Amino acid sequence: MAEHMDPEEFRRAGHAVVDWIADYWATLDQRPVASTEPPGSLAAALPAGPSAHGEPVEAVLADLGSLVAPRLTHWQHPGFFGYFPANTSGPSVLGDLVSSGLGxxxxxxxxxxxxxxxxxxxxxxxxxxxxxxxxxxxxxxxxxxxxxxxxxxxxxxxxxxxxxxxxxxxxxxxxxxxxxxxxxxxxxxxxxxxxxxxxxxxxxxxxxxxxxxxxxxxxxxxxxxxxxxxxxxxxxxxxxxxxxxxxxxxxxxxxxxxxxxxxxxxxxxxxxxxxxxxxxxxxxxxxxxxxxxxxxxxxxxxxxxxxxxxxxxxxxxxxxxxxxxxxxxxxxxxxxxxxxxxxxxxxxxxxxxxxxFRALKLWFVLRWYGVEGLRAHIRGHVALADRFAARVRADDRFVLAAPHPFSLVCFRLAAGDEASAELLSRVNATGRVLLTHTRVAGRYTLRLAIGSPLTTREHVDGAWELLAETAGTVLTGLQ
Structure with a gap:
């Protein structure tokens, strides 16, 4: 029977878990943003029940990498532009770790x-x-x-x-x-x-x-x-x-x-x-x-x-x-x-x-970034949204569907709902980005929400280039 982790075992396992997370963050842009696996694929890959005598953390991390991670939607991915962001950061994760440890x-x-x-x-x-x-x-x-x-x-x-x-x-x-x-x-x-x-x-x-x-x-x-x-x-x-x-x-x-x-x-x-x-x-x-x-x-x-x-x-x-x-x-x-x-x-x-003890992660974040660090984070994303919106505005195939005061840009193809829906489907299918949709004044509208701390100008420009190129294919197919 597996015994409780003693402090030294926890220390070794904790290092391994932190290393796994750091490697995950470092390789996110190499992964597709969302899984293409059908429903039930992870459930089918898991054993029928837990082992009788426990398993080492290394075995759990191996399955985390091979079974779980490939079937995630990666909300921290630099190409994740869907919904609103649900971002995290190193200080926040550390604060959560301490909260869990204190219990x-x-x-x-x-x-x-x-x-x-x-x-x-x-x-x-x-x-x-x-x-x-x-x-x-x-x-x-x-x-x-x-x-x-x-x-x-x-x-x-x-x-x-x-x-x-x-x-x-x-x-x-x-x-x-x-x-x-x-x-x-x-x-x-x-x-x-x-x-x-x-x-x-x-x-x-x-x-x-x-x-x-x-x-x-x-x-x-x-x-x-x-x-x-x-x-x-x-x-x-x-x-x-x-x-x-x-x-x-x-x-x-x-x-x-x-x-x-x-x-x-x-x-x-x-x-x-x-x-x-x-x-x-x-x-x-x-x-x-x-x-x-x-x-x-x-x-x-x-x-x-x-x-x-x-x-x-x-x-x-x-x-x-x-x-x-x-x-x-x-x-x-x-x-x-x-x-x-x-x-x-x-x-x-x-x-x-x-x-x-949720306040711990907030305490870690506020102390690590400070006021100016948080302002730089917000301003950077607002500027990237302005940059993306300018590209949309300059292309007469596209229409800005609503004002964009923060870091969300709503836009559509002037050709109509069918073309806009097809554009969203095709760009998301590449695995390079993930956008979502809404309806504005009844019209099918794409949403690009910038929020990940890993997202840079290159990622936003790449998203626009993918959209612009794919729009050409979509519009040609509708002719």
């Missing part, structure tokens, strides 16, 4: 004080880095917490908003009131999912029209929707505005939306999952104008700020409201520090009870 459970301050306190400080560091309003800092009534994703942040914000709108009684039996959630037609699917989980039903979300040019929420349409619902006896509970929508990175007008929310006493949650990272650069903070109206705000360092998944930064302006909505305190969790009210217990700021 602490941070549900309460009392269960590991440093886990809670480092997270509080890191959230204040991030708030300062993005120049968020003072109301989100832990030194006042607000504060921040790390959620697993922006989806969870939206759910938590929705629950807190419903608690406020219903005076703490929104789920009590016998209270027959319909609560409403508002988001633009470009809002993320997690908004509807949060409303469903909260028990508001499939029609709990009222979608608001967007401006046809900017694709941002129309304040006049929001105001009309809220007034109509109030007249019908419904309760407007929360508006979810977006900084950087998933399809096109449109930016909703926070100042106008915030004023409407303030007028009607509606909670404003701002989802900046991808584009919030841009605010580390002062010249990109225009996207956050009006954030002072927000009751809650989130962005994902795990998308564009070099911190591995999962790490969503979520702030509230009044932490008391959040805790009141979510707290449940059984006897077995009672302790002197909590009873005294002198500490933060992050279990009350999220849906799960348990918490990993």
């Amino acid at each position: 602490v459970q941070g549900m309460l301050w009392a269960t590991s004080p440093a886990c809670t306190e480092l997270e509080t400080v890191m959230m204040d560091w991030l708030a300062g880095l993005l120049d968020l309003p003072q109301r989100f800092r832990s030194t006042g009534a607000g504060g921040g917490v790390i959620q697993d994703s922006a989806s969870s942040a939206t759910l938590v914000a929705t629950l807190a908003a419903l608690h406020r709108a219903g005076g703490g009684r929104w789920r009590e039996a016998g209270i027959d009131r319909r609560y409403r959630v508002y988001a633009s037609t470009e809002g993320h699917s997690s908004i509807e999912k949060a409303a469903r989980i909260a028990g508001l039903g499939r029609d709990g979300v009222r979608t608001v029209d967007v401006d046809p040019e900017t694709l941002a929420m129309r304040p006049d349409a929001l105001r009309a929707a809220i007034r109509a619902d109030v007249a019908a006896g419904d309760v407007p509970a929360i508006v979810v505005a977006t900084i950087g929508t998933t399809s096109t990175t449109a930016v909703d007008p926070l100042s106008d939306i915030g004023a409407i929310c303030a007028e009607h006493g509606v909670w404003l949650h701002v989802d900046a999952a991808y584009a919030g990272a841009a605010a580390v650069c002062p010249e990109l903070r225009w996207s956050h104008v009006g954030l002072e109206y927000a009751d809650s705000y989130c962005f994902d360092p795990h998308k564009w700020l070099l911190t591995g998944f999962d790490c969503d930064a979520f702030w509230v302006a009044d932490r008391r409201e959040l805790v009141e909505a979510l707290t449940v305190l059984p006897e077995y969790l009672r302790n002197a520090a909590t009873e005294a009210g002198a500490v933060v217990d992050y279990r009350d700021w999220q849906v799960p009870l348990g918490r990993r």
Whole structure:
């Protein structure tokens, strides 16, 4: 029977694992971005069950290289331009390693004080880095917490908003009131999912029209929707505005939306999952104008700020409201520090009870890169997106489909949907790049999202050259 690893065995195995990861990163550009294996191929290659007496780490790493890695979509690949990035970095991986090694459970301050306190400080560091309003800092009534994703942040914000709108009684039996959630037609699917989980039903979300040019929420349409619902006896509970929508990175007008929310006493949650990272650069903070109206705000360092998944930064302006909505305190969790009210217990700021030490990887990243290193990372990708968009604009076979304020470029072939879809299929089939698609004004549109720390000008130029060359073949075939 295999025994527990002693420290020296762990040290040797750990070196081997780090070497494997370093070699993986060093050879990523030699691999196809995505696997072409059919469904079930890995499952068929694995044994029916584990060995009776265990195996050495070397055997596991060998199978990791020969069986698992070839069947991955490589999100850290320099040619990965799909979805939004989910990038990581060396410091982040090291921070996660330390977190795993410590193995602490941070549900309460009392269960590991440093886990809670480092997270509080890191959230204040991030708030300062993005120049968020003072109301989100832990030194006042607000504060921040790390959620697993922006989806969870939206759910938590929705629950807190419903608690406020219903005076703490929104789920009590016998209270027959319909609560409403508002988001633009470009809002993320997690908004509807949060409303469903909260028990508001499939029609709990009222979608608001967007401006046809900017694709941002129309304040006049929001105001009309809220007034109509109030007249019908419904309760407007929360508006979810977006900084950087998933399809096109449109930016909703926070100042106008915030004023409407303030007028009607509606909670404003701002989802900046991808584009919030841009605010580390002062010249990109225009996207956050009006954030002072927000009751809650989130962005994902795990998308564009070099911190591995999962790490969503979520702030509230009044932490008391959040805790009141979510707290449940059984006897077995009672302790002197909590009873005294002198500490933060992050279990009350999220849906799960348990918490990993996520703040460590954020601490490693912020200390390794520093403010200027993070700004250089963001600025470099914005410049690469501008460079790519200029190439698209200069080729009359292509059309830019939406503004590109950050590092996502949406474009299509002027020849139409069939040609654009065929172009995407062919370039992805090469294994050199991976792009995704959306629809803008009903038209099939390609998305090229730059985010990997390994992506350089050469990779972006290579993607354009591949697209331009393949477009010629596609268009010829359609003639």
